[in-house]
Amino acid sequence: MGRRKVMVIGLDCAEPSLAFDKYAGVMPNLRRLMKKGCWGLLRSTIPPITVPAWTTMVSGADPGELGIYGFRDRTGYGSYELDFATARTVRVPRLWDVLGDAGLRSTVLFVPQTYPPPAELRGSMVTCFLTPGADSDYARPVELKQTLESSFGPYIVDVPDFRTDDKPRLLESIYAMSRQHFAMARFLLDKDDWDFFMMVEMGCDRFHHGFWRHIAADHPRHVPGNRFADAGREYYAYLDRELGTLAEFADADTTVLVVSDPGARTMKGGICLNEWLLRHGYLALEELPDRPTPLHRLKIDWSRTKAWGEGGYYGRVFLNVRGREPQGIIPPEQLDTECEALKAMLEAIPDEHGRPIGTVAHRPRDLYPVARGTPPDLIVLFGNLDWRSIGSVGTGAIHAVGNDTGPDDANHSWDGILVASGAQVSAIGRIDGAEVRDIARTVLGLFELAPPETMGGTGILSGVRRVREQGA
Amino acid sequence: MSGYVIWLTGDRVRMDALAEALRAGLTGTAPSIDVLTAEMVEDRLCAHEPRNADFRDVVVRRLAWLCQVLARNGGAAIAVAASPRRAVRDEARRGSDRFLEVLVHGTMPDGYEPPLEPALEVRASDAAYSVVDEVRRTLAARGLVARPPRVYTPEEEARVRERVEKLGYA
Numbered sequence: 001m002g003r004r005k006v007m008v009i010g011l012d013c014a015e016p017s018l019a020f021d022k023y024a025g026v027m028p029n030l031r032r033l034m035k036k037g038c039w040g041l042l043r044s045t046i047p048p049i050t051v052p053a054w055t056t057m058v059s060g061a062d063p064g065e066l067g068i069y070g071f072r073d074r075t076g077y078g079s080y081e082l083d084f085a086t087a088r089t090v091r092v093p094r095l096w097d098v099l100g101d102a103g104l105r106s107t108v109l110f111v112p113q114t115y116p117p118p119a120e121l122r123g124s125m126v127t128c129f130l131t132p133g134a135d136s137d138y139a140r141p142v143e144l145k146q147t148l149e150s151s152f153g154p155y156i157v158d159v160p161d162f163r164t165d166d167k168p169r170l171l172e173s174i175y176a177m178s179r180q181h182f183a184m185a186r187f188l189l190d191k192d193d194w195d196f197f198m199m200v201e202m203g204c205d206r207f208h209h210g211f212w213r214h215i216a217a218d219h220p221r222h223v224p225g226n227r228f229a230d231a232g233r234e235y236y237a238y239l240d241r242e243l244g245t246l247a248e249f250a251d252a253d254t255t256v257l258v259v260s261d262p263g264a265r266t267m268k269g270g271i272c273l274n275e276w277l278l279r280h281g282y283l284a285l286e287e288l289p290d291r292p293t294p295l296h297r298l299k300i301d302w303s304r305t306k307a308w309g310e311g312g313y314y315g316r317v318f319l320n321v322r323g324r325e326p327q328g329i330i331p332p333e334q335l336d337t338e339c340e341a342l343k344a345m346l347e348a349i350p351d352e353h354g355r356p357i358g359t360v361a362h363r364p365r366d367l368y369p370v371a372r373g374t375p376p377d378l379i380v381l382f383g384n385l386d387w388r389s390i391g392s393v394g395t396g397a398i399h400a401v402g403n404d405t406g407p408d409d410a411n412h413s414w415d416g417i418l419v420a421s422g423a424q425v426s427a428i429g430r431i432d433g434a435e436v437r438d439i440a441r442t443v444l445g446l447f448e449l450a451p452p453e454t455m456g457g458t459g460i461l462s463g464v465r466r467v468r469e470q471g472a
Numbered sequence: 473m474s475g476y477v478i479w480l481t482g483d484r485v486r487m488d489a490l491a492e493a494l495r496a497g498l499t500g501t502a503p504s505i506d507v508l509t510a511e512m513v514e515d516r517l518c519a520h521e522p523r524n525a526d527f528r529d530v531v532v533r534r535l536a537w538l539c540q541v542l543a544r545n546g547g548a549a550i551a552v553a554a555s556p557r558r559a560v561r562d563e564a565r566r567g568s569d570r571f572l573e574v575l576v577h578g579t580m581p582d583g584y585e586p587p588l589e590p591a592l593e594v595r596a597s598d599a600a601y602s603v604v605d606e607v608r609r610t611l612a613a614r615g616l617v618a619r620p621p622r623v624y625t626p627e628e629e630a631r632v633r634e635r636v637e638k639l640g641y642a
Contacts, residue, residue, distance in 0.1 A: 049641065071641045084632065086623045091602040101489075116623055118601050119497065129635070132628035163638045209640060294637070312642050388640070408640050452597045 005254040006446050008198040009246055011239060012050060013205035014260035016041055016417045018236060026237035029244035030419060033256060037421030040431040046367050047314045047379055048262035048412045051085050053436055054112040054200060057261060058094040060440035060455030064368020070312060074374035077324045086130060087114050092454040095440055099196050102449055107192045109185055109199035124192050129158040129202055148184055156180050159206045167228060170210050178203035182242040189249040207235050208264040212409030219266045219409060255422030255446050261436050265413040270390040270400040271349060271382045273309035278393065282307040289394040298393060302327035307342060311391025313412050315380035339363060339377050346380050352399040357383035385411050425461055434460050475502055475543035476570040476616045477551060478607060481561060483578025484554040486596040490603055491550045497604030501617040502548035510535055510553035529560045536564030543570045558585035570616055
């Protein structure tokens with residue numbers, strides 16, 4: 001065997017029921033990899049959201065170990081403020097750190113939570129969609145920025161003006177971003193001397209949020225035969241063509257992993273978390289807004305507030321505890337009781353017709369062996385992800401259609417995709433039980449490197465080989 | 473610009489890599505940044521000392537004195553020593569008001585006495601850049617170095633925040 005290499009192609013939010021089933025016929029390159037290796041569902045983290053899930057994927061550390069529970073986390077119990085979870089928030093080593101220590105070179109493109117880039121890196125990096133803009137310091141080595149701009153124009157960090165009803169323009173913007181990113185990837189696959197290559201393309205996620213109602217028959221506002229009904233098939237077919245061009249850079253000694261996190265599903269609506277907390281006496285405002293307003297723009301009366309929430313594809317609830325929060329009012333000895341009571345009430349919120357929706361609320365201590373940083377007191381999955389959490393206040397209603405920041409069709413689902421192919425992967429077909437946190441250890445296993453102690457999970461492919469050998 | 477001492481104590485195995493990362497990452501915060509190890513002191517300043525039960529303490533005390541002299545003159549010193557005895561480290565800390573005791577969790581030496589109030593606790597497995605970042609922020613909070621630049625300027629933060637909210641993530 002020659003020089004071992006690993007290529008990880010990440011498609012944010014690529015949905016298994018589409019990639020493996022509905023659109024399988026237009027994805028010959030993915031099917032070829034599946035046939036030569038193994039494939040299955042890839043279970044996301046709780047919460048199943050881009051940050052922290054991709055960092056779990058490249059570190060093997062769960063959100064509790066990372067102390068990262070969303071895009072913005074509290075800066076500490078001594079403050080009500082939130083701050084962005086950036087690359088600097090990640091304390092555990094990620095794949096390229098471990099590989100770099102072992103003398104191996106990585107090319108890392110668009111992987112969430114890579115901004116700001118490290119001072120030094122053994123390899124190349126283009127940072128993620130949390131990069132402020134094309135004028136930012138987004139590349140390593142530093143001169144790579146100029147090289148890429150001269151060939152591909154200004155870096156398209158993300159889809160501009162995402163919340164829009166101008167769907168044709170949105171679709172073109174998604175394609176433009178994806179085309180540029182894949183072109184950069186091919187350029188660096190060719191130019192770099194890499195042992196480990198990884199890219200994460202966000203276009204698939206943006207497509208789902210923008211177009212899910214048009215492609216999913218179970219969406220409440222789906223119109224059969226609409227003008228974008230085939231847009232999903234076309235976009236997945238396009239992704240597959242890009243996948244094929246990247247796979248051409250994989251020689252006989254390269255293992256290719258195609259992964260997504262999470263998947264996508266129909267969003268039935270939104271639960272206005274802070275409206276609900278207001279109505280039930282948990283949250284008090286000095287003045288009620290007359291239009292939907294994000295909570296951070298409102299004055300909270302902390303002396304009468306027991307809990308407040310954050311919106312997103314899942315909800316986070318924080319309790320205002322005396323001696324813990326700056327103006328806490330819940331006696332610390334009542335924290336458990338209050339938390340359990342609120343959990344039960346949130347789980348009982350019905351839909352707008354009074355029907356149960358199956359909400360699940362978790363306490364971080366029940367999810368993770370350790371919960372570092374400043375975890376929320378409750379992580380709330382409304383309708384087990386059928387509904388999103390809406391943080392704004394001002395409608396007076398508990399239920400909402402779509403999102404508080406503009407049209408949105410999809411929510412995240414629990415499972416993404418995993419496809420593995422290469423000389424070190426047996427053609428074993430479908431595998432079950434793989435999780436996002438298994439990927440880092442799997443990659444290190446392919447290089448026969450020992451994982452750091454913070455790297456949880458299981459080496460998937462070694463397990464697959466063992467199963468096959470025992471079964472043979 | 474004032475000097476400072478970063479005293480790494482605990483798991484000795486990964487301290488060398490951490491110290492090198494700190495030296496590189498803290499460049500510019502002091503006119504000089506030296507990494508001084510217990511082994512250096514043993515070889516160069518304690519070669520003729522009797523190897524009795526107090527030998528380790530002698531080494532740690534001399535290492536501390538060296539670091540204090542450097543810091544007093546505006547330089548930065550990064551001490552690398554398992555330094556298992558709390559009382560000897562406390563002596564070292566009392567010798568300088570620019571002293572940051574960093575407990576490196578991991579495989580501890582036999583009889584290790586952990587600090588009661590370390591300035592910072594890191595794990596041997598933490599990513600080096602993350603440790604550098606935390607040390608720098610802690611030094612800055614004590615007024616020993618300039619505050620590290622925030623990840624985003626206020627304008628950048630507003631741009632990213634708007635993007636994240638529009639994407640539905642918040």
